[in-house]
Amino acid sequence: MKKHNFSAGPSILPQEVLLKSSEAIMDYNGNGLSLIEISHRSKDFVDIMEKARALALELLGLEGKGYKALFLQGGASSQFLMVAMNLLEKRAGYLNTGAWSAKAIKEAQMLDDIYEVASSANANFNYIPKGFDIPSDYDYFHCTSNNTIFGTQIKDFPKTDIPMVCDMSSDIFSRVIDYSQFDIIYAGAQKNMGPAGTTLVVVKEDILGKVSRKIPSIMDYKKHIGAGSMFNTPPVFAVYTSMLTLDWLKSKGGVVGIEEENEKKARLMYSEIDLNPLFTGFAAKEDRSNMNATFNLTNENLKETFDSMLKEAGISAVNGHRSVGGYRASMYNALPLDSVKALVEVMSELESKA
Amino acid sequence: MKKHNFSAGPSILPQEVLLKSSEAIMDYNGNGLSLIEISHRSKDFVDIMEKARALALELLGLEGKGYKALFLQGGASSQFLMVAMNLLEKRAGYLNTGAWSAKAIKEAQMLDDIYEVASSANANFNYIPKGFDIPSDYDYFHCTSNNTIFGTQIKDFPKTDIPMVCDMSSDIFSRVIDYSQFDIIYAGAQKNMGPAGTTLVVVKEDILGKVSRKIPSIMDYKKHIGAGSMFNTPPVFAVYTSMLTLDWLKSKGGVVGIEEENEKKARLMYSEIDLNPLFTGFAAKEDRSNMNATFNLTNENLKETFDSMLKEAGISAVNGHRSVGGYRASMYNALPLDSVKALVEVMSELESKA
Numbered sequence: 001m002k003k004h005n006f007s008a009g010p011s012i013l014p015q016e017v018l019l020k021s022s023e024a025i026m027d028y029n030g031n032g033l034s035l036i037e038i039s040h041r042s043k044d045f046v047d048i049m050e051k052a053r054a055l056a057l058e059l060l061g062l063e064g065k066g067y068k069a070l071f072l073q074g075g076a077s078s079q080f081l082m083v084a085m086n087l088l089e090k091r092a093g094y095l096n097t098g099a100w101s102a103k104a105i106k107e108a109q110m111l112d113d114i115y116e117v118a119s120s121a122n123a124n125f126n127y128i129p130k131g132f133d134i135p136s137d138y139d140y141f142h143c144t145s146n147n148t149i150f151g152t153q154i155k156d157f158p159k160t161d162i163p164m165v166c167d168m169s170s171d172i173f174s175r176v177i178d179y180s181q182f183d184i185i186y187a188g189a190q191k192n193m194g195p196a197g198t199t200l201v202v203v204k205e206d207i208l209g210k211v212s213r214k215i216p217s218i219m220d221y222k223k224h225i226g227a228g229s230m231f232n233t234p235p236v237f238a239v240y241t242s243m244l245t246l247d248w249l250k251s252k253g254g255v256v257g258i259e260e261e262n263e264k265k266a267r268l269m270y271s272e273i274d275l276n277p278l279f280t281g282f283a284a285k286e287d288r289s290n291m292n293a294t295f296n297l298t299n300e301n302l303k304e305t306f307d308s309m310l311k312e313a314g315i316s317a318v319n320g321h322r323s324v325g326g327y328r329a330s331m332y333n334a335l336p337l338d339s340v341k342a343l344v345e346v347m348s349e350l351e352s353k354a
Numbered sequence: 355m356k357k358h359n360f361s362a363g364p365s366i367l368p369q370e371v372l373l374k375s376s377e378a379i380m381d382y383n384g385n386g387l388s389l390i391e392i393s394h395r396s397k398d399f400v401d402i403m404e405k406a407r408a409l410a411l412e413l414l415g416l417e418g419k420g421y422k423a424l425f426l427q428g429g430a431s432s433q434f435l436m437v438a439m440n441l442l443e444k445r446a447g448y449l450n451t452g453a454w455s456a457k458a459i460k461e462a463q464m465l466d467d468i469y470e471v472a473s474s475a476n477a478n479f480n481y482i483p484k485g486f487d488i489p490s491d492y493d494y495f496h497c498t499s500n501n502t503i504f505g506t507q508i509k510d511f512p513k514t515d516i517p518m519v520c521d522m523s524s525d526i527f528s529r530v531i532d533y534s535q536f537d538i539i540y541a542g543a544q545k546n547m548g549p550a551g552t553t554l555v556v557v558k559e560d561i562l563g564k565v566s567r568k569i570p571s572i573m574d575y576k577k578h579i580g581a582g583s584m585f586n587t588p589p590v591f592a593v594y595t596s597m598l599t600l601d602w603l604k605s606k607g608g609v610v611g612i613e614e615e616n617e618k619k620a621r622l623m624y625s626e627i628d629l630n631p632l633f634t635g636f637a638a639k640e641d642r643s644n645m646n647a648t649f650n651l652t653n654e655n656l657k658e659t660f661d662s663m664l665k666e667a668g669i670s671a672v673n674g675h676r677s678v679g680g681y682r683a684s685m686y687n688a689l690p691l692d693s694v695k696a697l698v699e700v701m702s703e704l705e706s707k708a
């Protein structure tokens with residue numbers, strides 16, 4: 001029986017995507033060969049790559065606006081370095097909203113001067129700093145839109161004239177925002193877009209080519225753009241499965257359609273956290289993430305009972321990250337409302353038992 | 355009907371590997387979740403990663419000899435940079451045996467001084483240079499064991515006291531050699547080991563930590579080793595499928611067992627190339643690759659006939675690389691002898707027709 005999968009990433013994918021992707025491993029397109037044993041230069045795969053790139057721009061509303069989409073390897077962790085390599089000439093400003101922001105800062109600092117414009121480290125990152133200044137002579141500003149570990153999410157992005165770079169690994173394609181306010185968006189696929197193994201990078205072309213450093217080829221966005229996202233052999237399976245997931249999202253009404261479902265799921269989840277006296281939310285209310293709800297038991301003695309009830313109900317992967325503790329329900333695009341209903345039911349059943 | 359798949363990479367994988375890998379997409383280990391939607395920190399996946407790492411060392415005969423195996427992202431193209439970042443202090447020596455060696459040289463040159471110890475560029479890389487000197491005060495020596503595009507293969511590796519680094523992307527696990535003569539071996543998975551999307555790096559730990567440069571985390575072998583090859587989310591599907599392929603290789607008698615089959619296939623292929631007057635081999639005989647046989651028609655007018663006969667026989671992906679032309683039969687570990695027989699039969703049928 002299929003479980004209710006609240007995994008924070010790699011995470012749930014639509015069942016129909018899994019089915020198509022599984023079939024392609026045995027035979028792709030009826031051509032007598034597996035998807036993973038054909039050349040990445042074959043028409044079959046080039047079509048997949050081009051469709052994935054086009055779908056990404058279309059779903060973000062960035063078609064015809066000077067952006068290119070790339071499916072690279074190496075995860076957000078590689079982007080921490082690539083962003084700085086491609087954009088950092090003198091100094092950049094970073095917003096520190098948690099573990100992943102901090103890593104982005106650390107890697108960029110190896111290359112040049114980084115200024116932390118604001119940080120919520122003083123409260124274990126349970127909120128999003130607001131009202132900070134972004135100096136207009138910096139090379140770029142970097143932020144993390146959603147903090148998977150802490151369950152916070154930036155609702156209003158700051159206004160600035162310098163290039164804005166955003167790590168959207170855990171909430172890309174989940175909500176309607178003006179994606180054209182960003183110059184680089186990057187996201188590991190394994191949360192809202194596909195399996196682990198590829199990273200979407202959306203780059204506004206005209207911000208490139210302005211640094212004096214020699215950029216190694218594999219780190220150079222221009223090289224990847226020039227090669228149509230095939231500078232070297234791409235991660236075929238991860239790109240194909242991401243393409244299927246983006247296609248599924250389009251069929252659900254795109255970002256507009258999925259946002260409505262995501263809001264329903266988040267409302268249900270947070271109202272249970274707020275109304276049930278046995279639970280308390282971790283993140284500041286106004287900064288709560290619609291993707292990752294973090295919460296704790298008010299009485300730790302109930303942990304064993306709650307955990308066994310969760311297990312019985314087929315609810316999987318709701319344990320919190322070690323730096324926050326408690327529980328975390330990750331409600332990515334592919335998670336059905338019914339899974340949230342099942343979790344909320346167990347929470348309310350615990351209340352009636354206690 | 356399954357084709358005879360001579361693709362140069364991504365390339366043929368064992369049918370039983372494809373089957374298991376396809377099943378794992380729907381449900382892994384009967385646990386009600388897909389392999390690609392569980393956490394990479396789950397016991398299920400950690401076990402897969404550890405088994406893959408152990409199998410790699412076991413099959414190369416490197417267990418207990420101070421080596422660690424890593425499954426990274428980014429392909430050989432990333433290793434061109436990482437090798438130099440981790441080992442290059444003053445100067446390194448590179449053997450240039452073709453397009454991939456040249457790329458490795460280009461990337462390393464961005465960091466520091468590189469000396470080409472020898473090159474076969476003068477004959478479009480149709481042979482392996484021999485008898486060159488490797489200065490003993492260099493940081494390391496780098497070579498490419500097998501040249502996929504040109505169909506050459508190093509049979510005897512030079513002796514040197516400095517660290518030896520080898521790009522084995524297209525012939526790792528295919529033949530019995532003393533793998534402990536190398537200090538770093540790297541290989542993109544998509545030829546002899548698995549699908550595109552992961553790169554095996556085998557590192558002798560005691561050569562690390564000797565350069566003065568600050569190494570970005572994602573480029574630092576030490577960081578990856580310290581994190582058990584999970585510094586960031588690994589490419590789950592590619593690692594799993596590689597593990598299955600290595601397990602399949604072990605069941606075939608390991609490198610010793612597969613070498614015997616690979617030699618049979620190569621002997622059959624090259625004897626047809628040599629005996630059939632309609633074909634001529636591209637690579638120097640003593641340097642011929644057992645993995646990629648490159649050959650041309652002696653009479654280009656027969657191309658159309660030959661191509662349609664190949665298609666009829668279900669023979670796929672034998673077109674040569676544009677920089678060599680003609681044909682290329684890639685005979686990686688998973689290619690059955692029967693596929694080579696089918697190709698040779700078509701070649702000999704062409705002779706009887708012509």
